[in-house]
Amino acid sequence: MRFNKKRLAVAAALATSALLLSACSSGDGAEEAAGDGAGNNADTPAWCGPDEATLTFLDGFGGNGWRMIAAETGRMEAGTCPSITDFEFIDGQGDTQKAISDINGAVATGADAIVVHTASGEAILPALRSAFEAGIVTVPYRDSPGGEAGTDYDEYVAADYVEDGRTWARWIEEQFPDGAKILFLSGPAGTSQGIAEHEGLTEVLSDEKYEFIGEQPFEITEWDPAKTQQVLTAAIAKHPQIDVIVSDFGPSLVGALPEFEKNGRSIPALAASDGNVLGCFWEDHQETSPDFKMMTIKTGTDNIRLAVQHAVARATGGEIPAETLYVGGVFEDSTSEDKPVQCERDLPDDIYLSSALSGEEQAALIGG
Secondary structure, eight states: OEEOHHHHHHHHHHHHHHHHHHHHTTOSHHHHHHTTSTTOOSSOOTTOOSSOEEEEEEESOOOSHHHHHHHHHHHHHHTTOTTEEEEEEEEOTTOHHHHHHHHHHHHHTTOSEEEEEOSSGGGGHHHHHHHHHTTOEEEEEESOOSSOBTTTBSOOEEEOHHHHHHHHHHHHHHHOTTOEEEEEEESSTTOHHHHHHHHHHHHHOOSTTEEEESSSSOEEOTTOHHHHHHHHHHHHHHOSOOOEEEESSGGGGTTTTHHHHHTTOOOOEEEEEOOHHHHHHHHHHTTTOTTOOEEEEOOOTTHHHHHHHHHHHHHHTOOOOSOOEEOOOEEEETTOTTSOOOOOTTSOTTOOTTSSSOHHHHHHHHTO
16 A cells, blocks of 8 residues: 555644554553654654655565554654655565565665565565665564674664563562562564563573473464464463463463463463453453463554654654664553553454554554
8 A cells, every 4th residue: 555745744643643642541652662753743853854755664464453553653653754755565465475576676666765574584685685785775673684784784673572571570570589480472483582582581580499381482372372272271281380471472362361260270470462452351350360460561563663763764864763672661560550451342352552553543443
């Protein structure tokens, strides 16, 4: 889909509204990601320069709600810069060859800048390098394509998964000062996200009183709710004591957590990423499961905003942001009055209340 300059102007107004709503409700996350950017319409954001440019966002797999929300967030962030005359979104549909072809196509059709979220790891690196060498501003983000900034692309805007692991671990230390048995669930085997999160967890929880149980460095779930239920059901049967579950896709646990109650056990403490369905699940079960404390980090749909800022700055002659790492931070903590668990029952399950987009905007986007 393509967006012309008039529609981007409308998007800029929507972005302002979304950020104001976020600031009043769930969101210090927007400000953390944007710095001096999207919230300041009185003056053009510092990262928005005077030169007109076009921007293309290439998502290796844009077919789920999280990716759709991230793409819309990126579009709205681009819309705060009047120098961006056109924004295009291209979905790689989980097909590595299509993703590579899409990058080459964006170069051929004259995109000035591209932001890329790979679903194929390093397989797309040669295409990124070709774009970079052709003079296209090239910014991969969130999932690493390998390579090096300045050689293969302009900048890689990463999510600080190690810090996410540390954040979970510090909360576990506070809740379980005498030690705990911890089950960590992540995505596909070898995913860099899970490996980095495990590094942060074990860095903080280095004392032997904290025991990581199950497959190491994490139980493999493919981030699939059905697979998660299989893995967790097996873990419940195998481990009579599970004090904490850590998951980097918290909403995927909702179908599996009732297995504890079916086996006459309290749902254990949970350190995860946020999601509306998870917040509502906690509200429904926290009274009958006395051990069910929960902390979530922001799920990271706003990570794209920093990537867009980097791409736009380079393409338009703006001020390049100093930050290259997105750090989500704590979103909810059932043990703290400052960050209560959130649940919007009149909105779809698969929205993320930590997002810069309001829940209503997300619902309209994903068809809820």
